[in-house]
Amino acid sequence: MTVGSFFIRTSRVLNSSNFLLLCTLSGGGVVAYSESQSGAERPSIEANEPAKKKVVVLGTGWAATSFLKDLDASLYDVQVVSPRNYFAFTPLLPSVTCGTVEARSIVEPVRNIIKKRKGEVNFWEAECVKIDYSNKKVFCRSNIDNLVGSNEFSLDYDFLVVAVGAQVNTFNTPGVKENCHFLKDVEDAQKIRLSVIDCFEKAVLPSLSDDERRSNLHFVVVGGGPTGVEFAAELHDYVQEDLIKLYPTVKDKVKITLIQSGDHILNMFDERISSFAEQKFTRDGVEVQTGCRVVAVNDKDITVKVKSTGDVCSVPHGLIVWSTGISTLPVIRDFMEEIGQTKRHVLATNEWLRVNGCEDVYAIGDCSSITQRKIMDDITAIFEAADKNNSGTLTIEEFQEVMDDIILRYPQVEQYLKQKHLRDFTTLWKDLQGNESKEIDIQAFKLALSHADSQVKSLPATAQVYIISPVT
Incomplete structure (x- = not known):
């Protein structure tokens, strides 16, 4: 470079x-x-x-x-x-x-x-x-x-x-560590599997009422990110394809609820992905509660607050999987x-x-x-390095060469070009000058890239980069 x-x-x-x-x-x-x-x-x-x-x-x-x-x-x-x-x-x-x-x-x-x-x-x-x-x-x-x-x-x-x-972010919510399952490791996954089976075994005991059976078979997933959505989908398939065949007497008492604080699940991705996932859950009978925040958990109930109205209600549960991000x-x-x-x-x-x-x-x-370095911090040095004949201006060839280097050093520039619907650097040059043959000075160069740093984005958590693949 x-x-x-x-x-x-x-x-x-x-x-x-x-x-x-x-x-x-x-x-x-x-x-x-x-x-x-x-x-x-x-x-x-x-x-x-x-x-x-x-x-x-x-x-x-x-x-x-x-x-x-x-x-x-x-x-x-x-x-x-x-x-x-x-x-x-x-x-x-x-x-x-x-x-x-x-x-x-x-x-x-x-x-x-x-x-x-x-x-x-x-x-x-x-x-x-x-x-x-x-x-x-x-x-x-x-x-x-x-x-x-x-x-x-x-x-x-x-x-x-x-x-x-x-580690899992509990937001200091009372009762989460004591009464919820996490899904960060293989041991966590194995514990959840055993707990799901236990819920069904308890539900078929002859001493339980129908309400108690429904409580034991209410599975709650807190967090509408990739992990929570993927688990809710897997659990639904597991129940419908395997467990109701083994426990047919309680098949109509199973309920899966996904609770999300934001307005949509998978809200860190494209809106089309979020909408597709919500519609799929609706068709499958998985209840999605958006705009809700969990305020407390105990061994029998989960307390949820509706953010828009402030209403608080407690719902019985058999198992809770907490997947609200990391800390x-x-x-x-x-x-x-x-x-x-x-x-x-x-x-x-x-x-x-x-x-x-x-x-x-x-x-x-x-x-x-x-911490991605901002291009405007280096803009003067970049211009001077590109201006090989020290003319104080850049030709289109010099501009093209330096932009090729910039795209590697400052990835936010590529995002900026896409956001502005500019096909390539030549298009940026024409958009800037209106004349393909005209040279540009440092002020015009700064103007061309002045908004590129606004495209700097934080990277998602490592596992989330990969986990979205099965969902789509």
């Missing part, structure tokens, strides 16, 4: 003797590039090689696994820490809850993944409880049952890759406080996924958010 300050910072990294570089791809993956002792001063094989830099990776989810698959572990001392010793294909968790897919089909042991890497990678089944940035150390605690000896240890690092994900883990909140990022929900990183203000710490996945 030919973007002034960007090239300066990049060249400094590339000229260093040992570095680790992360970047994201358009498909949602993470790529790790590594290099050591580059240039003419590379030591001979006979020379004593320095100790390998220590790379500690926290997590075994989408982001961490993607990073590990592209890291040349032979260049580093790599250590992975996670309380989960497997990678789970989260888009299929709703299918596991209903038996459409077996749990073993969506997991891959981490040790199987790392043994295929070039070089040695160590894995520790433990949870990181503290990141000490000042001393470049992480403190971990193992949750393995019946462990003989201490369950706490610490690891030093030269590079730290934080990919711990996030920051305590270890990340503590780390953010240490590095001065207290006014955010997730870690802020630059475009190279390096945590802002932390030289050797990277963050990827749901625990972080990329």
Whole structure:
């Protein structure tokens, strides 16, 4: 690229003797590039090689696994820490809850993944409880049952890759943690499956009244995002295709309710997708309550407030699945406080996924958010780099060349062109000048791109990028 300050910072990294570089791809993956002792001063094989830099990776989810698959572990001392010793294909968790897919089909042991890497990678089944940035150390605690000896240890690092994900956001609603199921992991899916069966078994007991049977067979899904919608759809199919055949006496007492705080389900996607999903649920008999907020939960009832009227009502339930989004883990909140990022929900990183203000710490996945650099911050340097003959103006050829580079460096520009219904850069040039042969100065260049930064969008949670596919 030919973007002034960007090239300066990049060249400094590339000229260093040992570095680790992360970047994201358009498909949602993470790529790790590594290099050591580059240039003419590379030591001979006979020379004593320095100790390998220590790379500690926290997590075994989408982001961490993607990073590990592209890291040349032979260049580093790599250590992975996670309380989960497997990678789970989260888009299929709703299918596991209903038996459409077996749990073993969506997991891959981490040790199987790392043994295929070039070089040695160590894995520790433990949870990181503290990141000490000042001393470049992480403190971990193992949750393995019946462990003989201490369950706490610490690891030093030269590079730290934080990919711990996030936790379910309960919004501090009373009773949620005690009385609701979550759907974040394979264990969660298996528990939900057992609970659904238990609800049907209780409902057919001869001692229950019809109202009690209806209460036990009322399944409530809180949250109209991808996870909640997918689970509600899977549960409906499971009930209609399997369970009512096994429990025919209570088939007319089953009810599924989806509660959404917003005006529509799947409101983060195109309106056509949202409308299609709502219509499909209506045809299938799944009740969708939009504009409603859950204010309390106990073991028998769920209390819902209608936002438009303020009316509050309590409804009996047999099972509740809570899927209202994600929130920051305590270890990340503590780390953010240490590095001065207290006014955010997730870690802020630059475009190279390096945590802002932390030289050797990277963050990827749901625990972080990329701070996309704005084009107007670099507009003068971009213009000067494109103006090769220092004429103070750009020709259409120079304009075309610099725009090709800009589209890679600043993805919001491409979104801006689409939003303005401009086919290509030549169309933008004509729209700006009204004369294809006329050159433009820096003021016109700034004017052409002045609104592009308004197209900067936050990326969705990692799993949601993939989970929408089965819904559509």
